[in-house]
Amino acid sequence: DTAVSQTPKYLVTQMGNDKSIKCEQNLGHDTMYWYKQDSKKFLKIMFSYNNKELIINETVPNRFSPKSPDKAHLNLHINSLELGDSAVYFCASSLAGRADTQYFGPGTRLTVL
Amino acid sequence: AQSVTQLGSHVSVSEGALVLLRCNYSSSVPPYLFWYVQYPNQGLQLLLKYTSAATLVKGINGFEAEFKKSETSFHLTKPSAHMSDAAEYFCAVSAEYGNKLVFGAGTILRVKS
Numbered sequence: 001d002t003a004v005s006q007t008p009k010y011l012v013t014q015m016g017n018d019k020s021i022k023c024e025q026n027l028g029h030d031t032m033y034w035y036k037q038d039s040k041k042f043l044k045i046m047f048s049y050n051n052k053e054l055i056i057n058e059t060v061p062n063r064f065s066p067k068s069p070d071k072a073h074l075n076l077h078i079n080s081l082e083l084g085d086s087a088v089y090f091c092a093s094s095l096a097g098r099a100d101t102q103y104f105g106p107g108t109r110l111t112v113l
Numbered sequence: 114a115q116s117v118t119q120l121g122s123h124v125s126v127s128e129g130a131l132v133l134l135r136c137n138y139s140s141s142v143p144p145y146l147f148w149y150v151q152y153p154n155q156g157l158q159l160l161l162k163y164t165s166a167a168t169l170v171k172g173i174n175g176f177e178a179e180f181k182k183s184e185t186s187f188h189l190t191k192p193s194a195h196m197s198d199a200a201e202y203f204c205a206v207s208a209e210y211g212n213k214l215v216f217g218a219g220t221i222l223r224v225k226s
Contacts, residue, residue, distance in 0.1 A: 004156075011139045041201060043157075043216040056213055088144070090156060099214050100145045100164060104157040 003027050003107035004092050013081055021076045021108045022070045029103075030096040031055075034066060037088040037107070048057030049074050050096055078110075086112045096102035115140045115206045119217035127225050132176075132191040134220045136204030139185065146187040147205040147214065148178055157203065163187060174198070199224045 004025045013019050025032065033056075034046045038105045048056035052068040078085060091105040120135040138144055148160040161172025168180040174197075178189045189202060204217040 042220045043203060043219070045213045045215075047214060100147070100162060102159075102214060104149075106156040 004093055004103050006105040006108050007085065008108060009106065010109050010111075014113055015081055016081060017081050018077070018079045019081060019110070020078070021089055021091075021110070023076070023105060025072055025091075025093040025103070025105075027103060029093040030071055031094050031098070032068065032071070033092040033094075033099075033102065034074065034076050035090040035092065035104075037090060039087070043090070044072050047074075047076075066069075078094055081110075083098055083112050083113045086110055115142075115144065115208065115215045117206050117215060117217035119138070119202075119204050121218050121220055122218065123221045123223065125223040125225060126194045128196055129193050131187050132194045132198065132222065134189040134202050135203075136178075136187045136189065136217060137185050138187060140206055140208070142208045145207045146178075147181060147207070148172065148176070148187075148189045149203045149205060149216075151201045151203065153200070154186045159206065160189070160202070169189070187208075194222075194224045196224050196226060198222060 007022045012057045029048045033048045037043045046060045047066045050067045065077045088107045088109050090107045092102040094102045116139045118137045146163040149157040151157050161170045163170050163180045171177045176191045201219045201221045203219045205214045207214050
């Protein structure tokens with residue numbers, strides 16, 4: 001069984017569109033994360049949620065809105081997509097306060113045309 | 114604040130040769146340190162982690178890393194490279210019971226036959 005899953009795996013869309021990426025974990029973890037890996041492979045945290053509450057928001061444009069319907073899910077909604085949003089987005093999860101043991105999803109490659 | 118610097122964006126070794134990937138960190142608190150590996154088109158996989166126990170940490174696939182506080186380093190080594198080791202390697206740091214990982218820029222390892 002997949003521990004951390006993301007859908008879709010690939011997403012190609014036009015500038016200005018709104019899109020969502022879904023993440024689910026079946027590990028019973030309390031904390032979930034979104035990371036962005038840009039074209040230079042630099043990996044940077046965007047958001048972190050603990051038990052559905054936002055605990056990290058790393059100066060990400062407000063076009064990005066994470067939503068956590070329950071602690072097993074953390075979805076990423078992006079409004080008005082821009083070319084610079086093209087990247088690979090990784091979801092991860094861990095026990096609360098245990099960023100030292102994160103499990104990563106397979107990534108979603110977003111391409112904005 | 115915490116940061117990680119990986120020296121060398123690309124490292125090339127011959128099959129059977131020593132692998133050495135360099136990582137230096139900066140942290141205002143005792144750090145937890147990690148090495149992750151990313152194979153092409155895949156998510157991140159934890160290789161090993163240092164969490165203030167033994168300074169020499171052994172990980173999967175024959176890799177190990179040594180925490181040297183005096184040098185603020187956590188270099189990754191493997192005595193004998195295998196073709197399957199070709200991937201990108203990321204060093205990361207977090208605070209004990211911290212809530213995020215801070216990644217380095219990554220080092221692409223190429224293994225020549």
